[in-house]
Amino acid sequence: MAYYRQVGTVPQKRHTQFRDADGRLFYEELMGEEGFSSDSSLLYHRGVPSAIVASEIWDLPDQGTVANHPLKPRHLKLHDLFSVEDAPAVDAVTGRRLVLGNADVRLSYVVTAAVSPYYRNAIGDECVYVESGAGVVETVFGVLPYRTGDYVVVPRATTHRWVPDTTDGPSRLYPIEANSHVAPPKRYLSKYGQLLEHAPYCERDLHGPSEVHVAEGTDVEVLVKHRGNGPGGVVGTRMVYDTHPFDVVGWDGCLYPYTFNIDDYMPITGKIHQPPPVHQVFEAQNFVICNFLPRKVDYHPLAVPVPYYHSNVDSDEVMFYVGGDYEARKGSGIGIGSVSLHPGGHAHGPQPAAIEASLGAEYFEESAVMVDTFRPLELGEAGTASDDGTYAWTWAGRSV
Numbered sequence: 433m434a435y436y437r438q439v440g441t442v443p444q445k446r447h448t449q450f451r452d453a454d455g456r457l458f459y460e461e462l463m464g465e466e467g468f469s470s471d472s473s474l475l476y477h478r479g480v481p482s483a484i485v486a487s488e489i490w491d492l493p494d495q496g497t498v499a500n501h502p503l504k505p506r507h508l509k510l511h512d513l514f515s516v517e518d519a520p521a522v523d524a525v526t527g528r529r530l531v532l533g534n535a536d537v538r539l540s541y542v543v544t545a546a547v548s549p550y551y552r553n554a555i556g557d558e559c560v561y562v563e564s565g566a567g568v569v570e571t572v573f574g575v576l577p578y579r580t581g582d583y584v585v586v587p588r589a590t591t592h593r594w595v596p597d598t599t600d601g602p603s604r605l606y607p608i609e610a611n612s613h614v615a616p617p618k619r620y621l622s623k624y625g626q627l628l629e630h631a632p633y634c635e636r637d638l639h640g641p642s643e644v645h646v647a648e649g650t651d652v653e654v655l656v657k658h659r660g661n662g663p664g665g666v667v668g669t670r671m672v673y674d675t676h677p678f679d680v681v682g683w684d685g686c687l688y689p690y691t692f693n694i695d696d697y698m699p700i701t702g703k704i705h706q707p708p709p710v711h712q713v714f715e716a717q718n719f720v721i722c723n724f725l726p727r728k729v730d731y732h733p734l735a736v737p738v739p740y741y742h743s744n745v746d747s748d749e750v751m752f753y754v755g756g757d758y759e760a761r762k763g764s765g766i767g768i769g770s771v772s773l774h775p776g777g778h779a780h781g782p783q784p785a786a787i788e789a790s791l792g793a794e795y796f797e798e799s800a801v802m803v804d805t806f807r808p809l810e811l812g813e814a815g816t817a818s819d820d821g822t823y824a825w826t827w828a829g830r831s832v
């Protein structure tokens with residue numbers, strides 16, 4: 433995030449004495465990326481942010497993966513993974529189930545109505561897409577309200593917890609865990625970091641915390657996901673803090689969590705079919721995040737509005753279908769809550785009947801979130817458990 437933000441009270445000069453009404457010093461913490469050479473924020477704590485009293489192993493949910501071998505396109509039915517009745521006992525951190533993963537990103541799914549433990553991901557930024565539901569994410573920077581269609585971007589090592597509002601049902605969350613940082617694509621940005629006129633969203637659409645969130649407590653547990661020698665290079669530790677980690681009275685800087693709602697993305701359309709990069713929202717190391725949204729479609733008199741067949745020679749493509757009836761997948765069995773995996777090395781495109789059906793269309797009522805990775809994805813336990821087993825044969829129109 434290149435956009436400066438100040439919340440709560442901070443001293444006039446950084447790295448100078450800053451005291452409360454009783455004369456006690458606050459403890460200044462710099463939270464920064466790339467070794468003091470990239471975005472950072474300065475946080476002012478009541479307690480010492482390093483003061484832990486215990487550290488023990490946290491056994492993570494199953495992080496194992498199996499190769500997509502023999503190579504096949506897949507249809508994963510994420511709504512089959514959770515029963516809504518179980519949601520009050522499932523939280524957004526320990527309850528998430530691994531769908532797909534590689535050395536750059538892990539894609540999970542969870543249906544939750546429970547408050548999560550305090551948590552931070554020390555491996556990379558998390559971008560959690562809210563398929564449906566509402567609530568708040570309490571963070572060391574303040575509180576972020578979330579709602580259906582939000583991307584909740586939580587920077588690496590930000591202590592936080594998920595608090596669903598269950599009034600209208602559980603929260604369906606699709607966590608995208610990077611092993612790097614998630615940010616707007618560089619081509620959307622000026623050389624100083626402002627979103628440019630051609631970008632499909634702007635700073636007004638990004639919502640950070642607006643006030644600090646201070647809590648009292650001692651011996652507070654925080655689950656930490658970090659690098660290690662577990663499956664996927666991921667392990668967990670449970671740390672116990674002497675005082676509550678939510679003790680920040682003020683902070684400022686350019687590194688903080690924020691939300692962006694999919695409805696605030698203004699789709700770019702054309703006279704003929706526009707390629708996926710016009711639908712890009714974020715980039716990270718070795719993967720991108722795009723969204724396909726309700727939009728007017730191609731207006732050339734002979735336009736074919738659904739995509740041409742394409743061979744992802746450099747990437748695996750993961751589509752998560754979250755709204756409408758996806759035009760190019762008609763006839764495939766894919767619906768809301770489905771994920772399709774189109775692996776590199778195999779051409780894909782519309783199911784044949786979808787091409788004729790799209791001709792003359794002026795508008796597509798469809799929403800999908802796409803993750804394109806530049807290294808092959810493997811199936812997590814939830815990917816294997818939700819695989820429909822027949823999607824690969826739908827273009828040929830046979831059942832096998």
Ligand SMILES: [Fe+2]
Pocket residue numbers: 742749774780
């Ligand atoms: Fe594609």
